[in-house]
Amino acid sequence: MAAVCSKLSISKFLDTLAAPTFSPGGGSAAALTAATACALVEMVSGLNVKRLLKKGEAAHSNAPAVKKIRERLLRLMTDDAAAFMGFTSVMKKPAESAVYQRALKKSAEIPLEICEFCAQALEFALAERDRTSRWLASDLDEATMLFETAHQSAKLNVLSNLSALSERFGRKELEARLESSEKEKVKLATAIRQGASK
DSSP, X not given: OXXXXXXXXXXXXXXXXXXXXXXXXXXXXXXXXXXXXXXXXXXXXHHHHHHHHHTTOOOOOOHHHHHHHHHHHHHHHHHHHHHHHHHHTTTTSOTTSHHHHHHHHHXXXXXXXXXXXXXXXXXXXXXXXXXXXXXXXXXXXXXXXXXXHHHHHHHHHHHHHHTTOOGGGTHHHHHHHHHHHHHHHHHHHHHHHHSOOO
């Protein structure tokens, strides 16, 4: 199922997620949550551009860039499930073995990418803040909350895997990337909340 989970209907994916199996799991759920937030930002951007153009004002759409992030997040739904299945196949190997460590690192890298994409998408959400009408402000706020939730959820998976990852396989580098995405997420989400919609 890991190879096709991002192609399932929402209902079927949730049934698969609910099944008493290890994969797909939290990482895939976090990716879907972030993708949903992207879709909201795309909607807000599209409506903002439509309104501004109708008024005769120039307007740049952020929707295409956010769509690319959304599509990548959907692929990460599948990648996360596949990575965990790969890890389960080597779980009985010695924890210090290269094959175990590589599988563990892969299982950390994918949710880390989800965190980083959440931060990237928040940049586009912030770009919409000052031109978003009061009717769409709640949608932008909701997207922000979903990005924060997805980031925090994916972060839990990163930390779970990093706890057993050897420095020889890049633990500090991944920790630094995680810390960077966390700081960026907090900065951008705070800026979005501080903006006054018009």
